[in-house]
Amino acid sequence: MSIKIVIAGPRGRMGSEAVSMVLEEPSFSLIGCVDRIVSPISIMEENHIPVFTSFEECLYTLPDVDVLIDLTVAESGFNHIMMALEHKVRCVVGTTGFTSQQLNDIQDTAVKNQTGCIVAPNFAIGAVLMMHFSKVAAKFFPDVEIIEKHHAQKIDAPSGTALKTVEMIKEVRKSRDQGHIYELETMIGARGATDDGVHIHSVRLPGHVAHQEVIFGGDGQTLTIKHDSINRKSFMEGIKLSVKQVMQLNDYVYGLDNILDLT
Ligand SMILES: NC(=O)C1=CN([C@@H]2O[C@H](COP(=O)(O)OP(=O)(O)OC[C@H]3O[C@@H](n4cnc5c(N)ncnc54)[C@H](OP(=O)(O)O)[C@@H]3O)[C@@H](O)[C@H]2O)C=CC1
């Protein structure tokens, strides 16, 4: 039996790629989409896929959804996910920009409803490895800064990937201030954002897709761990894997590192 999927955000850069991926995967069935507006999208029309402007209406019309894939923006994504989990619809979430409180609420709702939910700030396997290797390196190099670079249309900064990377680094590194103790920013923001002493620098420029460098500094040496997504196909294998895995889950997972065997 195929896995019945609804995609939220089908006109978007990620959503449109995900629509093609789901249509091509024999074990998946795209039964509907949720969009902010209904506009003629030929791939939807050709494949007779209904588009709803509210997830509530979608659930009412399609009561047998197995998995919601959300690729929208944090505000709408949060509402979709909470509603899906309350209706025991499993979720695969690529949307970023959630607050810590929103992520906690999603986790609590998934656990309360015993419904699988994978929130992955980055679905590219290479990016997952970049974060994993960074966690390993941070044990030996506690001084670290992150440069993340994205296309100019990205709304949230820092990226979800950068925040997840810091979270993983924090698991192995004690909080510390970096740089000179009397460091002075003569222009606000010169040293980027800081989480637990790790500085994050966000670049937004045309010509980029999604890129991150994690730079470690030690006595007389540096180590740079770098990942580049050069197109959005890079994220599709991770979404495919997550949809298959979430069908076996009854709780919450944050990050693909927790469903891949990285040993
Ligand atoms: N986890 C991962 O690996 C990746 C995650 N992302 C994240 O995925 C999200 C989408 O990225 P991207 O595709 O580049 O962004 P886009 O802006 O291209 O796509 C977002 C889409 O969501 C639509 N949308 C907005 N509000 C709603 C709503 N209420 N209901 C349904 N659809 C809505 C937008 O419509 P409109 O334009 O009309 O507002 C747009 O079509 C972002 O949060 C991004 O950070 C991106 C790449 C990889």
Ligand SMILES: O=C(O)C1=N[C@H](C(=O)O)C[C@H](O)C1
């Ligand atoms: O908006 C994007 O494009 C991306 N967003 C995710 C993030 O915020 O980390 C994943 C990837 O970096 C692309």
